[in-house]
Amino acid sequence: MEADHVDHTSFFRALGQAARGEVEAARSLVVDLARVDAWLARWRALGPDAAAMDRVNPVRIPRNHLVEEALDAATAGDLAPVERLLEAVTSPYDERAGLERYAEPAPDQFGPYVTFCGT
Known part of the structure; x- marks a missing residue:
């Protein structure tokens, strides 16, 4: 995330979608797709709770x-x-x-x- 200057709010919100198997929102935020794909595969294998991710990662913040x-x-x-x-x-x-x-x-x-x- 640091190397690609990824917006943390957007990425963590996109993880809720990724937990549901919809990884494109998270992938679209990074440059190194191979690295994020490998990480997402490992993370999704842990069985993240998509609803929990959505409850704690806002869509909007006062930017x-x-x-x-x-x-x-x-x-x-x-x-x-x-x-x-x-x-x-x-x-x-x-x-x-x-x-x-x-x-x-x-x-x-x-x-x-x-x-x-x-x-």
Whole structure:
């Protein structure tokens, strides 16, 4: 995961699908397919509980680029992005149509992000 810069939230959520035998979501997140295929085969042989994976790995989290976008809009007087973000991260374990944007990692142009304790 580190070598391929895999988004942890997306990958761990995809493991629920992989536990059901649907490995493409997890495979699509990595570059080294042979390595992930071997790992997935070993992991699936352990009999992971797909429902348990889904209960503890959210679909959506408040991602930094979306929080910044919402804060910028709110500072300019537009609270709609804050409201949409709050809607998206409410019930984060439930798949809900129309909220796909809130499950995606930051685009490359967002660049590195530094946060500090208490922010």
